[in-house]
Amino acid sequence: MDPSSPASMHPLLLAAARKGNMRELSYLLYGEQPADMMPPEYFLELLAAYTSGTSTTVQAPFPASLLQGVTMEGDTALHVVAANGDSEDFENCADLIHGKDTTFLSKQNTKGDTPLHCAVRAGNSRMVSHLVDLAKRTEGMLDLLRKENCSKETVLHEAVRIGDNRIVKNLLTADPELACFPKEGTSALYLAISLEEYNIVEMLHDESKDKVVSYLGPNGQNALHAAVLRGSVVTRRVLEWKKDLATKVDENGRTPLHFAVGRRKCSQLVLKANTAALYQPDHQGLCPIHVAASVGAADTVAMFVQRCHISSCLLDARGRTFLHVAVEEERCSVVSYVCGKASLAWILNMQDNDGNTALHLAVKAMDLGMVCELVVTREVNLNLTNAKGETPLDTAEYIILPPVSSGCKDWAKDIHHLLKITGGTSGVSRWDHYFNKYENVRGGVVEEAELEAVVLKDQFEAKQAKVLTESTQSLLVGSVLVATATFGAAFAMPGGYRQDDHPNGGTPTLARSDAFAGFMLADATAFIFSTLATAGFMYAGNSKVDLPKREAYFSVSIFFLHASIIIMVAAFWLGMEAVLEPVSPGVVGRILSMVNYYVGFVYSVHYLRKWRLMAKPVWIRKGPVSILWRLLWVVLLIFFIGSIPRLFQLLGRYSLK
Known part of the structure; x- marks a missing residue:
């Protein structure tokens, strides 16, 4: 232990x-007491054990230095009394300690708290008033009230x-100027506003001398922030x-208006107090309108x-308008x-320091709705080039070209398709240069400025391999389930089998039915397709296979898996048709047809969702014929999937001839 540190x-x-026990405290500090002030026997026995004495009327150990001991937190006895009680007994104990050593009133613990800090924190209002009265007697009240702890906070x-x-x-x-302290650091008013103690906010202002208070906050902020x-x-x-708080900035150069952008009414009040704040950028060059756009206000x-x-044309340090920031x-709002x-x-169509328009940035964000x-x-020009000579279509092209496109958002290819059909063109550059640039991006040979837009080859391949491994695990389960179900269905024939005494015993009873x-x-x-999908997923998940081959296997397997599910539903439809056709051919057929058309609709939901967003821009840019023609393909897809059972039934009828 450090010899200079106080004793425990x-x-x-x-x-x-x-406990606020006056008798025990008096005996410890002053020794022998009158009979009516003597502590109980058990206390004297404990004290004897601590001092190794044998008499029950021993004197207190070292009464002169006993008060110098502190707790692990550096609290003196007066700190402990102030924090633990608010009754007359505790006040008497405080008087006793103060009478022994008046300096204890201003002593600070390891956190810089005085006994008055502890009393206030505990909400002991009587003890607070008592300690203030004690400080008045020594003419140190103002110093005590204004004393700051390690957090630069007063008792207020x-x-x-x-x-x-x-x-x-x-x-x-007791001190009408207390709300003006500390001179540096967070003020009590700022704290009250932050904690939404609005009654206290009013009291701090109204009860202060000449209604002067400190408005300081942390990090250079003020109460208006x-x-x-x-x-x-x-x-x-x-x-x-x-009112002049509206012109003050914090250590990051942000005015209260920067903070107020998320609340319309507050923004109006601050803007009215300081209209010039609308043009005041922070240290990052962001004006309040940029901040408002960034939070979607x-x-x-x-x-x-x-x-x-x-104000709509104000630019930040990167040359961005508020529209660039919003994108x-x-x-989207x-x-x-x-x-x-x-x-x-x-x-x-304004361009930032990199030459990007809002459309360039929307394509990079791969947000189909914003695009x-x-x-x-x-008024949006689809074919402006940025500093790299890329149009928005070029930006989309880089995103979807493999392998860079792997793992990108679902909308990437849809955005590229939309730009292409609405009149977007590539930049003015030779195709061999374009693909050379793409190969450089693919191989990781890029300029430093381009590193933010691409992933180096080795890093990308490791990430893509992990994605493929994780994806194939779940899809493999699905393909195996389809293969198992279709394999079992081949031997659990609808309608059962003929008896052994029949000329064709052991054969299916519905063998001559078109539906069967x-x-x-x-x-x-469906069994063949699901088996192919299973094998493909096994190769796609094998780390020993080259990444391009794994991607190819994965894409083909996805197709076979989807096809096997649709055809399995068709097989279910046809099996039910074969069994129920003799008893209720009409109702069952129609119900099962609705089910299959519903499956077709589900598989077309992505297209419908996509064209719900893309229909309007295509209509505006290319006219109604273009959009109606594309929507027709979606309808035909649903009709084709819904017709698959009938196609297999026709094939079955042809095979029976």
């Missing part, structure tokens, strides 16, 4: 202080934190008290544009607002 507090002294901060209005009022009555995040009522009050963006239209953060606002059409929103707006023949063909086809 005596256990009996700590216990007496925690502790009162605010526990939300005790009475203690706050008592402290301000906190107020705008808590609502318009407290924001309005803070602005009434000190479309109504706030609209308010900024309405109040000052020129990068995938805030802001993009929709800009596309629907004719007066903002001029920013739709459709931009493409449907005729179709069932057998469909079941066999």
